[in-house]
Amino acid sequence: MPIAPSFAEQPTPIYENQATQTLQHSITISSTEVPMPLSSVAVREGDTVLSVLKRSVEANNIAMSYRGGEHESAYVEGIQGVYEFDRGQGSGWMYSVNGIFPNRGAGVIKLIPGDKVEWKYTTDLGKDLNADLFPFREDLEPKISVSGVTSGATVTKSTLSFQVNAASYFGTALQPTVTVNGKQAVVTGNTVHAELQSGENNIVLQATDAKNDSVTKTVKVTYAPTATPEPNPLPNPNPNPVPNPNPSPEPPVVKPGPTPETPSTKDYSKLVTSAINEASAQMLAGPIDSEWQAIGLVKAGKKVPASYTKEFYEHLQDQVISRSGKGRMKITDVQRLTMAAAAIGIDPMNADGKGFNLIDKIVNSEKHMTGADSLTYQGNNGIIFALIALDTKGYQVPSNSKWTRESLVAELLKYQKDDGSWSLSTSKEGSTSYDITAMALIGIAPYTDKPEVRKAMDRAVKFLANEQGPTGGYDEAFVGGISSEATSQVIIGLTANQIDPRIPMFTKNGINLIDHLLSFQTADGGFQHTAGDSRSNAMATEQALQALVAFDLFTKGKGVLYNFKEIPVVPVPKPDPEPTPDPKPEPKPEPEPTPTPQFTDIHKHWAKDYINQAVEQGIANGYKDNTFKPNQSLTRAQAVSILVRALDLKTDKKAPFPDTQKYASSTQEEIAAAYHHGLVKGKDGKFMPAQEVTRAQMALMLYRAYEVKNGEVYKFDKMAPFRDIRSYNMEAVKAMSMLYDLKMAKGENGNFMPSNSTSRAHAMKMLIEFLNTK
Numbered sequence: 161m162p163i164a165p166s167f168a169e170q171p172t173p174i175y176e177n178q179a180t181q182t183l184q185h186s187i188t189i190s191s192t193e194v195p196m197p198l199s200s201v202a203v204r205e206g207d208t209v210l211s212v213l214k215r216s217v218e219a220n221n222i223a224m225s226y227r228g229g230e231h232e233s234a235y236v237e238g239i240q241g242v243y244e245f246d247r248g249q250g251s252g253w254m255y256s257v258n259g260i261f262p263n264r265g266a267g268v269i270k271l272i273p274g275d276k277v278e279w280k281y282t283t284d285l286g287k288d289l290n291a292d293l294f295p296f297r298e299d300l301e302p303k304i305s306v307s308g309v310t311s312g313a314t315v316t317k318s319t320l321s322f323q324v325n326a327a328s329y330f331g332t333a334l335q336p337t338v339t340v341n342g343k344q345a346v347v348t349g350n351t352v353h354a355e356l357q358s359g360e361n362n363i364v365l366q367a368t369d370a371k372n373d374s375v376t377k378t379v380k381v382t383y384a385p386t387a388t389p390e391p392n393p394l395p396n397p398n399p400n401p402v403p404n405p406n407p408s409p410e411p412p413v414v415k416p417g418p419t420p421e422t423p424s425t426k427d428y429s430k431l432v433t434s435a436i437n438e439a440s441a442q443m444l445a446g447p448i449d450s451e452w453q454a455i456g457l458v459k460a461g462k463k464v465p466a467s468y469t470k471e472f473y474e475h476l477q478d479q480v481i482s483r484s485g486k487g488r489m490k491i492t493d494v495q496r497l498t499m500a501a502a503a504i505g506i507d508p509m510n511a512d513g514k515g516f517n518l519i520d521k522i523v524n525s526e527k528h529m530t531g532a533d534s535l536t537y538q539g540n541n542g543i544i545f546a547l548i549a550l551d552t553k554g555y556q557v558p559s560n561s562k563w564t565r566e567s568l569v570a571e572l573l574k575y576q577k578d579d580g581s582w583s584l585s586t587s588k589e590g591s592t593s594y595d596i597t598a599m600a601l602i603g604i605a606p607y608t609d610k611p612e613v614r615k616a617m618d619r620a621v622k623f624l625a626n627e628q629g630p631t632g633g634y635d636e637a638f639v640g641g642i643s644s645e646a647t648s649q650v651i652i653g654l655t656a657n658q659i660d661p662r663i664p665m666f667t668k669n670g671i672n673l674i675d676h677l678l679s680f681q682t683a684d685g686g687f688q689h690t691a692g693d694s695r696s697n698a699m700a701t702e703q704a705l706q707a708l709v710a711f712d713l714f715t716k717g718k719g720v721l722y723n724f725k726e727i728p729v730v731p732v733p734k735p736d737p738e739p740t741p742d743p744k745p746e747p748k749p750e751p752e753p754t755p756t757p758q759f760t761d762i763h764k765h766w767a768k769d770y771i772n773q774a775v776e777q778g779i780a781n782g783y784k785d786n787t788f789k790p791n792q793s794l795t796r797a798q799a800v801s802i803l804v805r806a807l808d809l810k811t812d813k814k815a816p817f818p819d820t821q822k823y824a825s826s827t828q829e830e831i832a833a834a835y836h837h838g839l840v841k842g843k844d845g846k847f848m849p850a851q852e853v854t855r856a857q858m859a860l861m862l863y864r865a866y867e868v869k870n871g872e873v874y875k876f877d878k879m880a881p882f883r884d885i886r887s888y889n890m891e892a893v894k895a896m897s898m899l900y901d902l903k904m905a906k907g908e909n910g911n912f913m914p915s916n917s918t919s920r921a922h923a924m925k926m927l928i929e930f931l932n933t934k
Contacts, residue, residue, distance in 0.1 A: 183275040185216050187239055190281065195222050195240040195890060203273055205330040205370070209255055209266035210234050212277060221889045223838060223864070227479065229449055232698035234267035240891070241873035242281060243488065246530070249539040249585050250285040261286070262296035263640035263689060264697065270300055272330050285584070285591070293640035298694040300329040302367045302375045304336060309363075314382040320354045326367035326375075334367040356383040428662070428674060429715065432708050435681055436460050439705045442685030442696070450698075451475070451500035456705040458503045459713070459721055472500060476511055477812060482837065484521070487529030487871035492538055494521045495545035499722065502552040505730040509555070522546050523561035529871045535563060536571070539584040540596055543572045547603035552724045569607050572600060573616050580619030594634040594646045597624060601653030602722065608657065617657055624650055625665045632668050632676030641690045644680040644700045647673055648707035652721055655714040674711060677704060759788040767921035774924045779806045790921035797827055797849035799858060799923065800834040803865055806931060809833040817847035839864045856885075856892050856914035858923065859905070862930050863895030876901045882912040904929045 183203045187196040201216055210230065217224040217239065225243075226236045236253045237243055244252035255266055256278050262269050271277065282289050308322030324347075326334040338345040338352050340363050346353040354363060361381045368374040440462045443453055448468040457464050476497055483489040498518040501508040508518040523546075525535035535542045547568050550557060557564050575586055581597045583590030597620055607613045629635050634646040651661045651673050661673035680688045686696025687704040710721035759782050762768045771788055774780040779802050782788045797820075803809075815832035823831075831847060834840045839861050840847070853861075866874045880900035885893050896912050899905035904926050907913065 181273050183212070183271055183273060183277060185212060185277045187213075187216075187222065187279045188281065189240065189242050193240075193242075196220055198276075198278075203271050203275070205328060205332055207271050209257065209262075209269045209271060209277055210236075212271055213255075213266065213279065218841065221841075221860070221891045223891065225838070227475075228265075229267070229447075231267040232265050233450060234265050236266060236279075239279065239281075241867060245490070245528070245538055247281075247283050249537065250287075250590075251281065251283045253279060254282050254286055254289060254291050255279045256289075256291070257296060260296050261289075261291040261293050263293035263693075264296070265699075270297060270329065287591075292637050295640070295690070295693060297329075301373050302326060302328050302334055302369045304365055304367055304375055304377045306365065306377065306379060309379060309381060311379040311381070314384050315356070316384060316386050318356050318383060318385070320356055320381065322352055322354075323350050324352055324365055325350055326365075328369040332369070334369060336365050336367040338366075339364045354381075356381065358383055358385065429712075431678060432674065432712050435678055436705065436708050436712065438681065438685035439687065439701055439708070440685075443701060443705065450702060451496045452699075452702040452706065454500050455503045455722075456702055456709060458724075458727070459709045460705065464504060469504065472497070472504065472506070473512070474813070476516075478836075480518070480521070481512065481516055482811075485526065486868070487527060489521070489526060489534065490538065491522070491525055491534045491542045492545055494518055495542075495549040498522065498549040499545075499552055499724075502549075502724040503727065505727055507729045508549075519550070519555050519557075522549060523557050523563045525562060533562075536586050539586055539590075540572065540575055540582050541584065541599065543568055543586075544596070544599045544603040547572070547606075548722050551606055552722055554725065565607070569604060569610075569613060572603060573612060576600075576616055576619070580616075580621075580623035582620070594624065594627065594636060595649045598646070598649035598653035602656045605653075605656040605720070621654070621657070621659065621665075624653075628666060628668055628673075630668050632671035632673060632679075639690075643690050644677060644687050645689070645703045647677045647680075648700075648703040651677065651707040652710045655710045656720045656722075658714070660714070661711065674708075677707060680704065759786055761787045762790055765790050765921065767925050770924040770928045771921065773928050774802070777806075779927065780920075780924060788920065790924075791919050793852040793917040794858075794920050794923045795849065796840075796847065796851050796853045796857070797823065797831065798920075799853040799861060799918070800840060801827065801830045802923065802927060803839060803861055804830040804833045806927060807837075807865060807869060809837050809839075809868070811836040815847065816845065817842055817849075819846045820849050823849060834861075837868050839868070852917040854914060855905075855912065855916050855918050855922075856888060856896060858918045858926065859895040859899050859914075860892055862904075862926060863891070863898050865930070866898065866933070874898045874901075880907075880912070882907050882910065884911045885914055888914060899926065902929065902933055 181203055182200045184198050185196065185201045186194070186198040188194050196216060199216075201212060201219075203212060210226070213224065213236070216222075222240050224236065224239045226234055228234045238246075239253060254261060256262075257269060257271070258276050280289055282291065286292075304324060304326045306322060306324050309320060324336050324338065326336040328334060336347065338347055338354070340354045341357060341361055345355075345363070354361075359382065361383060363379040363381060365377045365379070366374055440457060440460055443457065444462065444465070448454060448457070448465050449471045451472070454464050454468050454472075475493075479493040480489055480497060497511070498508040501511055501518065509520070510516070511518050522535070525533055528534045528537045530537070535546060546563065547565065550565060572582075575588060576582055577588050577592065579592070581592040581594075582600045583593050584596050585591075601617060601620055604613050604617060608617050627634060629642065631642065632647070633642040633644075634650070635642045636646060639645070654661045654666070654673075663672075666673050677687075680691065680700065681704070682688060682696045684696055686698075686701040688695075689697040689700045706721055713719055713721060759771070762771055765771070767790055771780070771790060775782065811829075811833045813832055813836050815828065815835045817831065817835075820828050820831050827849075831840075831849065835842070842848075863874065874894070876897060878897075879893060880897040882896065882900070885896050888896070892914070896905070896914060900907070900912075905912065
């Protein structure tokens with residue numbers, strides 16, 4: 161893999177007007193699964209890899225889910241129904257820009273016209289994609305170019321004209337300001353008119369972009385007027401000058417500075433405390449939306465903002481509760497939220513205040529959609545974090561649980577490699593990982609009184625000491641080189657086992673692990689991912705904070721990082737309740753239920769049985785005049801209502817559609833549940849609740865509902881033979897094909913008629929048959 165080119169080497173003609181503001185974008189799962197072939201998409205200044213992906217999937221009706229917000233911590237979990245870990249422990253989504261896999265998140269990599277962005281699904285931690293990580297496009301300052309004058313030149317005229325071009329990183333032209341010897345120069349278009357004074361002149365050019373990032377360039381020009389020829393000078397009356405009796409003293413000889421302070425004489429308490437305070441301040445300057453941030457701040461003795469509690473409950477609902485029982489709940493999400501709950505005083509055995517038990521979800525882990533045990537499906541990190549989470553407060557594990565502490569330790573030891581390391585994979589054949597090896601040390605630390613565990617710990621410590629590089633860190637190609645995160649994890653792992661990370665065993669060329677980690681801290685208080693990065697990284701910062709806190713606790717004899725036994729369970733305020741609905745809402749699109757399901761207009765209707773079943777199950781209602789109106793078209797709001805009721809979907813969140821706010825609160829809640837569970841998306845920020853739902857839209861809702869109901873997308877051998885569906889996007893074609901495959905829709909004369917409206921009778925038939933599918 162070639163080294164990532166610098167900004168100047170990128171094919172980005174920033175001083176030229178871009179004829180078309182587009183880039184190339186694709187999404188590929190495998191050679192036969194290409195949700196989005198390489199296509200031209202619009203790009204705007206400020207766009208990131210994530211923002212372009214979001215627009216692209218929306219435009220193409222491709223399902224996509226991500227977590228971690230919009231910035232550095234953003235992580236794409238799944239696209240088109242294919243999620244991380246669906247195809248093995250090393251599977252997940254990665255992206256490249258112009259053939260380079262950046263070493264930062266999709267929410268921070270800025271894009272420019274002409275880029276080629278490719279999202280690809282890896283099944284082997286990127287190895288199958290040759291995905292070594294590199295720094296990419298870190299210089300986003302505006303650029304200035306000057307032509308017609310060269311710094312250091314001498315001119316003979318007092319007026320000077322030259323050209324200047326300024327542009328943002330994106331290529332947007334900027335109007336520069338120019339001063340000559342501190343006075344404003346005249347700039348006409350791109351031409352600067354400068355009035356010079358005799359001697360040296362300082363010309364300062366500056367440009368500022370929309371984000372107030374600026375660049376300054378200085379050009380020095382000497383003005384030497386053409387001189388009148390002078391007469392021949394007189395002969396020197398003193399051709400043999402006498403030496404100066406008081407010569408100036410020779411400049412002093414510069415001696416080398418003092419030898420750098422040796423580790424043994426450093427005040428690590430002062431250095432580490434300062435680094436903790438700076439990292440905490442940098443973190444608290446922004447939103448706290450990560451469990452690892454909250455844990456680090458709590459153990460650093462800082463106050464976690466109350467706003468994080470709302471984030472916690474949202475993560476709990478979105479990542480765990482909504483996925484529980486559907487084969488898509490990630491065990492590491494359960495474990496991470498368990499640790500955060502313990503840290504902020506929430507009882508993980510009643511995490512939502514309604515009895516949801518995170519500890520039980522760990523020790524009685526659910527099956528993944530593949531049939532595998534979710535605790536081991538993600539790899540060794542699932543086993544490791546199970547141990548760490550259980551030991552945060554010494555939670556009791558019933559003896560009849562699927563997993564006990566003893567079985568977890570035995571399972572983890574089973575996968576230790578011959579050299580003492582661990583990999584992510586639950587086998588001895590996976591690629592060695594410094595992070596996982598260090599994390600394993602954290603997990604087994606409370607059990608080293610057992611000889612076999614002590615032996616495993618000693619082997620892992622020896623391995624990490626031997627692998628430490630000459631600059632004090634760990635070099636791993638997959639993460640982009642020598643990362644601060646690997647060092648952070650090793651520090652946490654060692655201190656959990658009461659090992660000082662400054663001992664000679666972990667000191668190379670006078671640099672110990674603490675020295676090495678501190679070298680990554682930037683001026684803003686955060687920490688770089690890899691040395692040489694131009695800015696701090698959110699994930700690197702949260703891990704570094706935890707590592708430094710772990711070291712601080714160790715040196716002060718105050719225990720280990722992930723011990724929260726001193727933190728009591730306290731009442732934590734839940735997110736604010738929804739506002740009181742309009743006291744005079746418009747009538748619900750779905751009519752009020754009739755007191756009896758004996759509708760007068762369905763006695764001889766072909767869908768009578770389907771309608772009666774739907775009404776008896778409380779899914780659909782009739783009208784007050786004892787009619788059902790089976791041939792009347794269904795609205796989008798009504799379609800959503802019956803699906804949400806059928807699947808019993810709930811959410812505490814609101815839908816982002818302003819055109820639903822005048823509807824009854826219960827209807828708004830049903831639309832919000834459908835939106836947050838991925839059944840509907842809306843268009844241009846609107847839901848259009850009163851619009852008739854088409855057959856294609858109804859098929860899409862049912863297709864997405866199938867995944868919610870069964871925990872996996874519907875699979876079939878071939879597409880439906882309808883002639884009139886070929887112009888629709890792939891998700892819609894699959895949705896209509898699912899209805900055909902399940903014999904829920906036959907069409908007419910070889911056509912599906914996707915743009916026709918859906919009648920209430922047909923909707924009941926499809927719904928009841930859908931609920932009976934497996």
